[in-house]
Amino acid sequence: MAQEAAVTAGPRSGARRQFLNDPDDVVAEALEGFARAHSDLVRWNRDPSYVIRADHGAHGSKVGLVSGGGSGHEPLHTGFVGRGMLDAAVPGQVFTSPTALQVAAATQAVDTGAGVVQIVKNYTGDVLNFRIAAEIAQDEGARVQQVLVDDDLATDPQLTGNPDGPGRRGTAAVVAVEKVCGAAAEAGADVVEVAALGRRVASSARSLAVALEAPAHPGRDRPSFDLGEHEVEFGVGIHGERGVGRRPFAPAAELLPQLTAPLVESLGLRRGDAALVIVNGLGSTHPLQLSLAYREVTRLLDGLGITTARSLLGSYVTALDMTGCSVTLVRLDDDLLRLWDAPVRTAALTW
Amino acid sequence: MAQEAAVTAGPRSGARRQFLNDPDDVVAEALEGFARAHSDLVRWNRDPSYVIRADHGAHGSKVGLVSGGGSGHEPLHTGFVGRGMLDAAVPGQVFTSPTALQVAAATQAVDTGAGVVQIVKNYTGDVLNFRIAAEIAQDEGARVQQVLVDDDLATDPQLTGNPDGPGRRGTAAVVAVEKVCGAAAEAGADVVEVAALGRRVASSARSLAVALEAPAHPGRDRPSFDLGEHEVEFGVGIHGERGVGRRPFAPAAELLPQLTAPLVESLGLRRGDAALVIVNGLGSTHPLQLSLAYREVTRLLDGLGITTARSLLGSYVTALDMTGCSVTLVRLDDDLLRLWDAPVRTAALTW
Incomplete structure (x- = not known):
């Protein structure tokens, strides 16, 4: 097994060497390591795979916040799970959307009855799978709102001249959306208010x-x-x-x-x-x-x-x-500034 | 000027492209950017160059804590300037020791009368220049203690068979030394106690x-x-x-x-x-x-x-x-664990 992995992982001419065992296991092994290093903040649910706040549910009812997407973008999203930001992050394989069942399981896990906001970066696979997941969770009685993050000006239809394309991709603005929504949820805003704030950040x-x-x-x-x-x-x-x-x-x-x-x-x-x-x-x-x-x-x-x-x-x-x-x-306006400044405690962002 | 910089910064065959203007200015321009981004935590003294806590002196007298070394190791040391860790960091050029005059200026700047602990990674240039700086500061009346960090087992004389060499290099253990000393200084330990704790971490x-x-x-x-x-x-x-x-x-x-x-x-x-x-x-x-x-x-x-x-x-x-x-x-023992856990607020480490 180790021999086989060595051959698979070994670089060829001009190649980059990486810390890994079997390339098929890189995401799972990294999640295990991440959860080990941050056991005070998160725990990893192995199957279906999602990362959830270690203290989830300990502080009564509040709007749940879920994001996710392909792996390879770390510290996004797992590094933003914790007080004042996400309740759960759902990682797919590298550069691959998580499945709808993963997202649905995470959505249901963070629902304390106050509803759930899903923060979705604008990629076809993510949009599709989060939508199916929202429908599954809604069928089970959860109130689910979605915030689409589409900040990448490089793919703006006005610039690309492709009005029928998928539109602007979601990139680093998702951190601001997660921070602002997380602060609002922590402060007791309801599911509609949290989603509206997230959409305001995304459109700004x-x-x-x-x-x-x-x-x-x-x-x-x-x-x-x-x-x-x-x-x-x-x-x-x-x-x-x-x-x-x-x-x-x-x-x-x-x-x-x-x-x-x-x-x-x-x-x-x-x-x-x-x-x-x-x-x-x-x-x-x-x-x-x-x-x-x-x-x-x-x-x-x-x-x-x-x-x-x-x-x-x-x-x-x-x-x-x-x-x-x-x-x-x-x-920024005064509301967003105040929510950005609110306390946060996650692996990648703490103040 | 821009044309000239473009030629200097431009890559040749197989080269790596980098964000820079004139390579001679990379450290100064990066320090300016760092201080702009973290103006709530630090300010940059341009000449002689060191980074100091923005709130230095605002909290009365405590042991001052200074470290430094060549640049290129960021977030070390500038990223660890702030409450509960360093009072000042002294950056040299890339992979080059800061001058004794830089270190002396930073040492004097952070001395509130309670003395200063210098944390020095074990490299010939750093050891020499921090020693001269300590003598300069002591001549001006400061009580200065030094902690030498030498954790790199790869250069242990017992393994290299070179007992007359410079000994083990200082590497990532310096973060633990800075954290523990910073917590002790914040808690009011005196200059001898802070240095003794630092040496205990380094030797462990x-x-x-x-x-x-x-x-x-x-x-x-x-x-x-x-x-x-x-x-x-x-x-x-x-x-x-x-x-x-x-x-x-x-x-x-x-x-x-x-x-x-x-x-x-x-x-x-x-x-x-x-x-x-x-x-x-x-x-x-x-x-x-x-x-x-x-x-x-x-x-x-x-x-x-x-x-x-x-x-x-x-x-x-x-x-x-x-x-x-x-x-x-x-x-770790209970003392070190407690000091490691104490609050810290810096650009690179906050809890």
Whole structure:
């Protein structure tokens, strides 16, 4: 068995070595490790697979909050399970939606009678499976609301000229949606109010990402795309797919404005407006690089008179070991600011 | 200027693209970004360069805590500046010690009259420059104590057979030393007590690391060493240098015990003992991979009857974008456990 795994996991020419045993087991083994490391916060339900707050149900009735999606984006979503954020996260295989039965089981598990809000990133598989799961849970008597997160400006129909496509993908804005909904649920808002707040955050958020290097799937030996020596991949999502186009490699002071300025325009942000700024590493981007990128983003906003009211700097929504970053802007008002600032205690976010 | 930077920063054949402008400015620009993102916690003194708690001096007199070293290891040390941990961090250029004048300035800045503890990783340049800085500060009337962190078993003289060498390097155990000393200082311990606790943590800690891929310096176009297709670099430090030897690539269930078992032996851990377990990403290691590695480490400890009393799982002490991980074990007693559990609020560690 170990021999077989060694052969499977072993790199070939130019390959990336990874910590794994059998590639088919990477998600389950990682979830087991994650739950071991954070047993004060979460427990892992192995089958059907979901991660749930260790103290779920200990604090009476409140709106349950569930999100999920393919694995490979860690710390999303499992890292956001805990007080003030998600009640459960439902991980699929790498870059693969969780099944409707997984999502339904998690939805029912977190329902204390106050209803459940499902936070869904806009991908065809996730949308489909969460919808079926919601119907299953509703058939069993749960009140279920859904919030669709679709912040990726690179896939905006107005820009792609494809009005019949799936629309904007869901990327790093999901962290803001989960944080705000989590705070509202913790404060006793009802299921309709929590969902309305989540939709408000989603509609106030836009993101763009650039990749400097493609990721490699566990057990596969090559990056998912190749870049020329002087190119970057602009408008990438979080699944290792190509972006909307290749652009010339350039200094950070030129690259980051290419990500940030279109967000400002799309949201119609003006002098005096306040924004939450998320500069997010896509997997292999070093903190030095992210801090430097953050400097460029906020200098541009300073110049436009837009206030960086709050920020999040780190690798929160990743695409395996892709090198690059995404920039997310969320228009803030006093309500959202207060919910963003509310206490949170999860593996990836605590204050 | 931008044109010039583009040429400097541009990758050549097989190179890694990075977010940067002029490579000479990467540390300063990243520090500016870091301080912008965490203005509630820290401020950056540009010249001489150090990062200091934003609320320094606001809470009366307490032992000051300073650490530092070359950059490229972020979030270490700047990410650990804040309540319950460091008062200041002194960053050098990438993989280069800060100057004695930088360290002396930070030491004097955090001295409220209760003395200062310097936490120094065991590298020749750091040891030398912190010693000179301590003498400068002492000449100005400060009481300065030093804690040397030397946890890297790969460079243990007993194993390398070089008793006249610099001894064990300081690596991820420095996080535990900073946490415990920070909690003690916050609780009002005096400068001798804080230093003694730090030394107790350092002497109770051992680490080993393995690299799956070498890092590349900012602005350089090649990894710092090459690995064969079926090799890993065993016993690496955190400066992109080669380790103590090449070993065959193997499944995680074989690689992680190679890191963990020697630590158990070196510390003389036995059935019933309690340990802090740090599984630390070296820069580009995805959370999925780290969680999987953590599973292997703690399964081994479970089998030996050693209790994983506390753990830290994530990328805390990095070597630029090296792929790989380190494992650190710290023998815990009730005092250390209590100090580890005390509240902390920094950019990289909060509970």
